[in-house]
Amino acid sequence: MPRGLALVVAVLALAAGCAGASRQVSPLTGMPAPSGAPVLAVKVDNSPAGRPWTGVEDADVVYVEPVEGGTTRLLAVFSSRLPASVGPVRSARESDVTVLGAYGRPALAFSGSAPELAGTLAGAPLVAVTPATAASAFRRDPDRRAPVNLYADPAALLAAAGEVSPPRDVGFRFGATPTGGEVVRHREVAFGSAIVGLTWDAVRGRWVVEPGGDQVVPSGGGDPVGAATVLVQKVTTRPSAIRDAAGAVSPYAVTTGEGEAEVLRDGRAFPARWSRPTPTDPTRVLDAGGAPVPFASGPL
Missing domain, CATH: 3.50.90.10 (YerB-like)
Structure with a gap:
């Protein structure tokens, strides 16, 4: 199921x-x-x-x-x-x-x-x-x-x-911080037993990504890896035909259709819904009124 x-x-x-x-x-x-x-x-x-x-x-x-x-x-x-x-x-x-x-x-x-x-x-x-x-x-x-x-x-x-596509519209919209939203300093997102933490760093203007609860500094050093915007899509999965060496079934994440979402930016969380009719369509991220939820374009 x-x-x-x-x-x-x-x-x-x-x-x-x-x-x-x-x-x-x-x-x-x-x-x-x-x-x-x-x-x-x-x-x-x-x-x-x-x-x-x-x-x-x-x-x-x-x-x-x-x-x-x-x-x-x-x-x-x-x-x-x-x-x-x-x-x-x-x-x-x-x-x-x-x-x-x-x-x-x-x-x-x-x-x-x-x-x-x-x-x-x-x-x-x-x-x-x-x-x-x-x-x-x-x-x-x-x-x-x-x-x-x-x-x-x-x-x-x-x-x-060889020849591959340049960037195209995949559904992201960028703009000023929307009104409202919930002040959030930390979120945890569950993937089955795996947890990815997201902590807001107000100084850098980034959501620091913490797989397994730990920050990740790049192998070459520097600041922990972070993102200006994080979209959390609630999706369903179905078993695929693929199994790993131990026999565990690989889940297929269904990223077409629609579902609940949350946009994290500027230390706030904004509820949303995502929709994507077919695999070649952009993923639209909309608020309750049907308007796009803008992402942060990030620091220079």
């Missing part, structure tokens, strides 16, 4: 570099970004053994998705800027295909997939990039143990992918 879960969408909304390049306002972050830059999504481990992450802090948008065994993984979407390395890279899931349907034809980098998913990936509107198709874009870290030792070079991934 389907069961209620959450899908966390963290809009990092970071300022892009590329001085001198033609620029536009990105529909993914509401911030200036290089015009026409391709979209790359990467599956990243979110287990304690896989943290700290590398490169995730440079993503435009990060999805936290449920996987088998009550755990989660990240789907990090890059366009505005690319890190030198990203990882640990892990395997794809059926939910990724549906989530990325709104992005046009992005590149999706992952370590591999279950045989049951091969046909779905081959028929999806995305460009799959794996160690089997682009070995030179990936490397193993000798100081870490498999399966959390695979890292990738995003620029090399995009070179191997």
Whole structure:
């Protein structure tokens, strides 16, 4: 039976570099970004053994998705800027295909997939990039143990992918803080037995992401990873055809249809509803009156 879960969408909304390049306002972050830059999504481990992450802090948008065994993984979407390395890279899931349907034809980098998913990936509107198709874009870290030792070079991934889509409207709307809302300093979001904490840092203007209750400082150092806006989507799941090595069934997060949501920004929580008729449609996030709930575009 389907069961209620959450899908966390963290809009990092970071300022892009590329001085001198033609620029536009990105529909993914509401911030200036290089015009026409391709979209790359990467599956990243979110287990304690896989943290700290590398490169995730440079993503435009990060999805936290449920996987088998009550755990989660990240789907990090890059366009505005690319890190030198990203990882640990892990395997794809059926939910990724549906989530990325709104992005046009992005590149999706992952370590591999279950045989049951091969046909779905081959028929999806995305460009799959794996160690089997682009070995030179990936490397193993000798100081870490498999399966959390695979890292990738995003620029090399995009070179191997060829022509992919630039950012497009996936439903996000950016603007000033709405009136009302609930003052919130901390939220916990449950994915089965996995918990992701979100703590408001008023100094940085970010929701610090705390998987398992712990902040994550990027592998290269710096501030803990945080997001200007967090969308918590209440979704249902159904069993997929995929099982892990232990035989646990991988859940498929249903991100089409509609459901309850909550938008976290500026230290406040705003109730909302999300709707998305088909996988190629944007996800609309609306208040009780049917108006879009604006996201924060984030600090410069």
